[in-house]
Amino acid sequence: MVKKLNRRYVTTKTTKGRTYYYFRQGEKYIRLPDNPDSPEFDQEYWAIRSGKKQQQPKTTFDALIQSYYQSPIFTKKAAGTKKEYRRILELIREKNGKADFTKLRRRDVIAARDRYADTWSKANDMVALLSILAKHAIDLEWTTHNPASGVEKLTGGEYEPWPEAKLRAFERYCRDEKHEWELTAFMLGIGTGQRIGDIVCMEWSHYDGEFISVVQEKTKKRLWVACPEFLKTYLDALPRKGKFLITKSLSKGIAKKTIQERVLKIRRIIGAEKYVIHGWRYSAAVALAESGCSDSEIQAVTGHKTLDMVKKYRAQANQKRLSQSAQARRTRT
Structure with missing residues (x-):
């Protein structure tokens, strides 16, 4: 299903209950950010309208995760560990793939953790994998700090002997x-x-x-x-x-x-x-x-x-x- 918004040239497509925003030029559709009220949406929209659409940054989550998959640090891990890492990394990629990793801040890591607060182990895995990505980004000289460092993990079940x-x-x-x-x-x-x-x-x-x-x-x-x-x-x-x-x-x-x-x-x-x-x-x-x-x-x-x-x-x-x-x-x- 396709419908028009009040904003000129912008249309939406709804697929399986999810709404996606596009800048339409004739028969060509250019994907816009998911939140039409965000500053990123406005920047992208006006960049396209003015013909000055910015180049996609090379330091995206997608590029970083792909680079990490190819690194010896990841390839030498056990099959089970790789599978567990991929499960969280692909979740991160799905939500942030095109975003610039170098703009990740501590508050973003905390927000990602708290999003899964009901499942404390998954919340902690999110923090751990974001920290691993940050360390890889430092190795690639994309950034000099790890925004996930020191972020407190949530507590759930106890690693103690059962009574x-x-x-x-x-x-x-x-x-x-x-x-x-x-x-x-x-x-x-x-x-x-x-x-x-x-x-x-x-x-x-x-x-x-x-x-x-x-x-x-x-x-x-x-x-x-x-x-x-x-x-x-x-x-x-x-x-x-x-x-x-x-x-x-x-x-x-x-x-x-x-x-x-x-x-x-x-x-x-x-x-x-x-x-x-x-x-x-x-x-x-x-x-x-x-x-x-x-x-x-x-x-x-x-x-x-x-x-x-x-x-x-x-x-x-x-x-x-x-x-x-x-x-x-x-x-x-």
């Missing part, structure tokens, strides 16, 4: 409602201490009845993770419906985002929305620490690159144990 009651509630709900994908992800998460991105890639050929072989996407490190008895019992009883432990068809697994969304629904139902799926990894590490495992033993299971995080779990387990010992002394006294 025992919530772990049991999640497992019970999955079993009662026969949610096999979610239950399998849960059992593998608390059993192996691996990230959800690595869990969805686990194949039956990786499991030998005692160990699961994992090449961690983040560290590129190969691990042979021994399965605890509860996990072996679960996997041995799980029907083998395809190539992957969590399978969609004979040859296809489940996307990480699909599992995250399904788990979120259950978290809301059982009142565990504040605890994120990554907390299963922490739950596994803390359980190992509370069982008396050494830092090296915990690291051999979780595959943490350094011992810093492992020491955090050890400290948490020690504090809990010392608290119990102290209260026992108090009771005896």
